Structure formats: C-alpha cells, structure tokens
Amino acid sequence: MTGLLLPRDRNKTLTCLVSTEPVVGAQHRSVQRLQFFLSESTWDHEKVNARRVEMLLADPATAPHPGGVLVIDDSGDPKDENATAHVGKQYLGSVGKIDRGVVTVTTCWADERVYYPLHAVPYTSAHHFPNGKNDPGFRTKLQIGAALARQAKEAGVVLRAAAADCAYGDQDGFRRELADAGLPFVMAIKPRHGAWAYGGQAYTPVDAARALA
Structure with a gap:
C-alpha cells in the first residue's frame, strides 16, 4: 500500500487515492470498490503484513x-x-507537545x-477501556514496543542490537523485557540517569563519555 500511495499528490481520501474529484467523485466505481475493500472485505492486515x-x-x-x-x-x-479510533490527548512527537491525536508504536x-518497517500497533489510551489502566486489554507503549521486538525475533529477523530513544531506554522494565527475550540492546538514556555499578565505578553516561575523551 505504501508504494501505491507515495506517487499521489494527495493521499488522505479515497477519492484522491483513485484519482477522482473530491466529493463529486465519491460514487465513482473505483472509489466504491476501494471503500468495500477497506471496510467490508475479509482480508486480514496482519496476514498481509506477515507475507x-x-x-x-x-x-x-x-x-x-547480524550487523543490522x-x-x-x-x-x-x-x-x-x-x-477516530485510538485517538486521545497524549504526547505527539511530530508536533513536540501534548495534544489530541493517534500514536503508533x-x-x-x-x-x-536500507531500512524498512516491520510491525506497527496503535497505542490505545486508557480512557477507551472500561477500567482504564487497570483493564486487562490496556497496554502501555513500552509493553507494545517490547512485544513487537519479540515478534520481529520470532519472524526470523536477525540483528546486532535493538535500539530506542530515552522514552524507552530510561525504563528498567522495558530493558528487562528485551533481555528476557534474548535481544541485545543499545538504549539512549537521559544524561542524569546513572548506571548501577560497584562503588567508584558508578557514573552517568556523561561521565562515561568524558572518560573516553
């Protein structure tokens, strides 16, 4: 689908995707066929992505x-x-602030x-669930990210390390899940975040960088 959408000048509506006029072209046969495919047919997006x-x-x-x-x-x-499904008030990296929107891990x-996407799962805010964050179906972005990393490994993806920014790397539980899955990792952490070590060996990433210099 990505390859089909990229050449389009506009790709936000069904009419634009099939090169018909907005609004007045909504009843065009091509628009109706695409609408049926997306909303009514029984195709499984997870099976398509797995293939x-x-x-x-x-x-x-x-x-x-092994070097990737x-x-x-x-x-x-x-x-x-x-x-829109999954919408909620949350931090949006694309605008650099907390706002209403949809976040996908x-x-x-x-x-x-080369680089290419493997898996993607939308994060669903707690207010969408009957019991909020205590609901069995609720998953944090960290839990989704760790699950997707395991899914990549199970699919046969080989790698040198998993990498993430400090929003993930600062979380002990997230790093522990990667370690339990047998995935080596290199995580960014905030400069003030210290690393556990013995006695005088304890230092922050900034201290470590200065020592190397």
Whole structure:
C-alpha cells in the first residue's frame, strides 16, 4: 500500500487515492470498490503484513543480517476530532507537545544501505477501556514496543542490537523485557540517569563519555 500511495499528490481520501474529484467523485466505481475493500472485505492486515515481512526476509537485497539494528519507536499524528479510533490527548512527537491525536508504536530494521518497517500497533489510551489502566486489554507503549521486538525475533529477523530513544531506554522494565527475550540492546538514556555499578565505578553516561575523551 505504501508504494501505491507515495506517487499521489494527495493521499488522505479515497477519492484522491483513485484519482477522482473530491466529493463529486465519491460514487465513482473505483472509489466504491476501494471503500468495500477497506471496510467490508475479509482480508486480514496482519496476514498481509506477515507475507510482506516474509518476502523482505527472503530477498537477498533486503534480508536482515547480524550487523543490522531493530529500531523501536513511536510516532503521533494530530487529530482534531474524537471519532477516530485510538485517538486521545497524549504526547505527539511530530508536533513536540501534548495534544489530541493517534500514536503508533513501530519497529524498523535498518543497516547502512536500507531500512524498512516491520510491525506497527496503535497505542490505545486508557480512557477507551472500561477500567482504564487497570483493564486487562490496556497496554502501555513500552509493553507494545517490547512485544513487537519479540515478534520481529520470532519472524526470523536477525540483528546486532535493538535500539530506542530515552522514552524507552530510561525504563528498567522495558530493558528487562528485551533481555528476557534474548535481544541485545543499545538504549539512549537521559544524561542524569546513572548506571548501577560497584562503588567508584558508578557514573552517568556523561561521565562515561568524558572518560573516553
């Protein structure tokens, strides 16, 4: 789908996706067929994505290797209304502030030559669940990120390390989940965050950088 959408000047509506006029072209046969495909047909997006990942892993040009990195991150898109699924008031990295929008947690495989997305799961804010954060169905972004990292490993993705910014790396539980899954990792942590060590060996990342210099 990404390859099909990129060449379009506009790609936010069904009419634009099939090159018809907005509003007046809504009844066009191509628009109706795409609408049916997206909303009514029984295709399973997870199966489609699993097949896509399988093809990427099998192609020598894109096959992951032990020198690559699994990047765990999230991205947010602002939404002014409340009707969109998963929408909530939360921090959106794209605008650099707390606002109403949708956040999706993603994994991406990368090396010096190529990168491509592997899996993506939208984060659903606690207010969408009957019991809030105590609801069995609620998952934090950290839990989703760790689960996606395990999913990548189970799919056969090989890597040198998993990497994430300090929003994930500062969390002991998140790093522990990666370690329990047998995934090596390199995490960013905030400069004031110290590392556990014995006696005089305890220092912050900034101290470590200065020692190397």
